[in-house]
Amino acid sequence: MVSRRSFLGASVALASAATWSKTSAMGLPEAPIMESAETQPPLLPVAGPDYRPVVTLNGWSLPFRMNNGVKEFHLVAEPVEREMGEGMTAYLWGYNGQAPGPTIECVEGDRVRIFVSNKLREHTTVHWHGIILPCGMDGVAGLTQPGIPSGKTFVYEFDAVKSGTFMYHPHGDEMVQMAMGMMGMFIIHPKDPTFMPVDRDYVFMLSSYDIDPGAYMPKVMEMTDFNLWAINARVFPDVAPMVAATNDRVRVRVGNLTMTNHPIHMHGYDFEVTCTDGGWVRPEARWPEVTIDIPVGAMRAYEFDAVHPGDWALHCHKAHHTMNAMGHDIPTPMGANKAKVSAMIRKVQPDYMPMGETGMAEMAEMAMPLPENTIPMMGGWGQFGSLEMGGMFSVMKVRDGLAADDYADPGDYEFPNGTVAYEWTGALAAAPSAPAGSADGSAFRKSDVRQIKMSGSDHSGH
Numbered sequence: 001m002v003s004r005r006s007f008l009g010a011s012v013a014l015a016s017a018a019t020w021s022k023t024s025a026m027g028l029p030e031a032p033i034m035e036s037a038e039t040q041p042p043l044l045p046v047a048g049p050d051y052r053p054v055v056t057l058n059g060w061s062l063p064f065r066m067n068n069g070v071k072e073f074h075l076v077a078e079p080v081e082r083e084m085g086e087g088m089t090a091y092l093w094g095y096n097g098q099a100p101g102p103t104i105e106c107v108e109g110d111r112v113r114i115f116v117s118n119k120l121r122e123h124t125t126v127h128w129h130g131i132i133l134p135c136g137m138d139g140v141a142g143l144t145q146p147g148i149p150s151g152k153t154f155v156y157e158f159d160a161v162k163s164g165t166f167m168y169h170p171h172g173d174e175m176v177q178m179a180m181g182m183m184g185m186f187i188i189h190p191k192d193p194t195f196m197p198v199d200r201d202y203v204f205m206l207s208s209y210d211i212d213p214g215a216y217m218p219k220v221m222e223m224t225d226f227n228l229w230a231i232n233a234r235v236f237p238d239v240a241p242m243v244a245a246t247n248d249r250v251r252v253r254v255g256n257l258t259m260t261n262h263p264i265h266m267h268g269y270d271f272e273v274t275c276t277d278g279g280w281v282r283p284e285a286r287w288p289e290v291t292i293d294i295p296v297g298a299m300r301a302y303e304f305d306a307v308h309p310g311d312w313a314l315h316c317h318k319a320h321h322t323m324n325a326m327g328h329d330i331p332t333p334m335g336a337n338k339a340k341v342s343a344m345i346r347k348v349q350p351d352y353m354p355m356g357e358t359g360m361a362e363m364a365e366m367a368m369p370l371p372e373n374t375i376p377m378m379g380g381w382g383q384f385g386s387l388e389m390g391g392m393f394s395v396m397k398v399r400d401g402l403a404a405d406d407y408a409d410p411g412d413y414e415f416p417n418g419t420v421a422y423e424w425t426g427a428l429a430a431a432p433s434a435p436a437g438s439a440d441g442s443a444f445r446k447s448d449v450r451q452i453k454m455s456g457s458d459h460s461g462h
Contacts, residue, residue, distance in 0.1 A: 031076045047071075048071075048107055050193045055201065055242075056204065057234075076119055077095055077119060079093055085235045085237070087375065091216045092218070093120060103184060106187075109159070110160045112158060114126070114157070124141075126168050126171075132161050148172075163189060164279050165275055180218060181209075199244070199245070201251045211227065216373055229258075229392045230392065252301065263317040264314070267312040272288060273286060313393065314395065323391055
């Protein structure tokens with residue numbers, strides 16, 4: 001549910017009398033607050049050109065008001081509590097009740113005015129990442145503006161001159177404030193609704209945190225050793241699925257403000273990369289992918305036709321990014337015999353359970369006691385058992401017969417008969433035999449090996 005409130009009312013002092021003084025007597029637009037971490041329905045356009053609104057995975061879009069032809073938004077920078085998954089809440093900084101903040105949507109050619117009220121205990125700014133605008137609206141503390149003091153409101157105003165997918169985040173005490181979750185997506189839709197049309201348009205931001213098991217607040221000085229990798233500050237199995245009707249044209253926009261790149265892989269499809277930070281990719285320049293690497297501080301959008309029904313995994317392909325609450329200083333126990341040491345430990349800790357001797361899959365199925373406010377390392381169950389995934393993982397669910405405005409989870413996919421991998425119980429065919437002597441390389445003479453090395457290592461042309 002979206003609740004609305006006025007932050008400080010019409011009496012809030014602006015940055016200076018010279019900063020858009022024409023708006024100072026108009027009163028602030030309301031600042032909607034989101035209290036839910038669930039995916040909210042798309043915010044349909046009510047003024048200006050028509051467009052297909054985006055759906056923010058486990059997020060929402062910020063409402064605006066029209067004021068003499070200008071779209072006015074109100075962002076509130078403030079401490080928030082974000083439910084990263086069932087049983088775990090993080091104390092973050094964000095906007096309008098959530099981290100990441102709400103997605104801002106407008107249309108190419110719009111004049112936008114964004115009021116930013118600061119409820120943090122230190123100054124902040126907002127940098128409109130990738131958007132073409134006047135230098136004084138770029139949001140870099142000390143360079144293009146003073147920081148927004150605690151308790152004050154600044155106004156940013158510019159024309160949306162270029163359509164595409166952009167981001168916003170602080171550029172004051174940036175390392176701390178971004179590590180605390182202050183970021184969001186900014187979508188500028190094409191003025192021509194027939195340009196690059198899609199039936200479903202999803203957007204989300206990749207985020208990462210280092211929060212010790214049992215703790216609530218991220219370690220803001222962490223640069224490399226994160227233990228929670230998230231999609232819009234949610235971790236699987238509590239990341240919502242994306243839903244599409246069969247034959248829909250689907251766009252997925254992904255922003256990355258973490259400290260590392262993320263190769264996002266989607267099963268079941270190949271797709272075209274159609275948009276980068278710099279703008280739309282011309283049709284003749286697009287390329288096919290099944291995995292798209294998203295650099296730090298960048299976004300990528302890809303599109304596909306949803307012609308293959310099913311429940312298709314979507315995840316970062318760095319394996320440890322699909323785990324939760326990982327410890328990184330643990331030796332590999334596979335192949336070790338823990339029987340004796342387990343017996344000794346159980347004398348002082350009767351509930352001790354040895355794990356990892358055959359791999360880590362069993363951890364997804366065991367309901368082990370965890371510290372308060374901690375997410376299991378792997379979780380999520382499907383119709384065939386544990387998914388053994390966490391972190392940056394979701395599902396693209398393609399179904400026949402979905403209504404255009406239906407974004408609800410349709411449940412498990414009903415597989416047609418004979419289309420699920422199954423156990424073979426018959427006899428196995430004999431393996432073909434290899435030529436004598438070739439299995440261990442003994443068929444090669446030393447002179448052959450020397451000849452191969454020489455021909456393979458000399459690239460000089462002599």
